[in-house]
Amino acid sequence: MIGSIPDINETAPDFSVLTESGAEFNLNRELTAGNHVLLVFYRGHW
Amino acid sequence: MAEIKSQFETISDYQTTICAISVDSQEQSHALNRDLELPFQLLCDTGKKTTNLYQLLNPHEHGGIAYPGIFLIKKDGVIGYRSLDRTAQRVNLSEILEYLKELAQNPDHQMKSTSSKGLIIPSVGSWLQIGKNMVMRGSLADWKHYILYPLFLARYLLGIAKRPDDKK
Secondary structure (H helix, E strand, O other): OHHHOOOOOOEOOOOEEEEOOOOEEEHHHHHHOOOEEEEEEOOOOO | OHHHHHOHHHHHHOOEEEEEEEOOOHHHHHHHHHHHOOOOEEEEOOOOHHHHHOOOEEOOOOOOEEOOEEEEEOOOOEEEEEEEOOOOOOOOOHHHHHHHHHHHHOOOOOOOOOOOOOOOOOOHHHHHHHHHHHHHHOOHHHHHHHHHHHHHHHHHHHHHHHHHHHOO
């Protein structure tokens, strides 16, 4: 399973999700704005 | 999370947007942000679509939550750095800061290797955290899972041991 996680030098899969305040976040839109993105997956309230 | 918060300004100076994503609802994320006063946004992958897309969904815990993982996605959309750790309680940011520093000086800078680990033996701290999570936050289903596992394992092993006798 670990081999199929997006790796270094691969294009990051685009996604759209809602922020906690209800706004839409789109990865490619953020990148197009000229910023790198540090994407942190965390376990959540567990 | 606290460590990322402490380095927020340094990371932002490198033209980097920080996004922390989990399968938590907006209400849960909002509560976390209220407690920790995070200076960056929390993303709510309630449908688990993005966690699945990045192959980080752990279906065995609490109905499916994310394995910890961190990606630095360069502005051209290419992943420049990633760190995966199935037991990490906190992320070591020094490597990321070092990478961002190199990237600022040389946009073509590449990491030599991925930080993915094949086999991870949890540290003492991780075991303590796992125990704490079980005691403080474990649901009935989790308790059954942990208590019954040795019984199932014993039954399985006994089953293997008995097989030659059955043939007699």
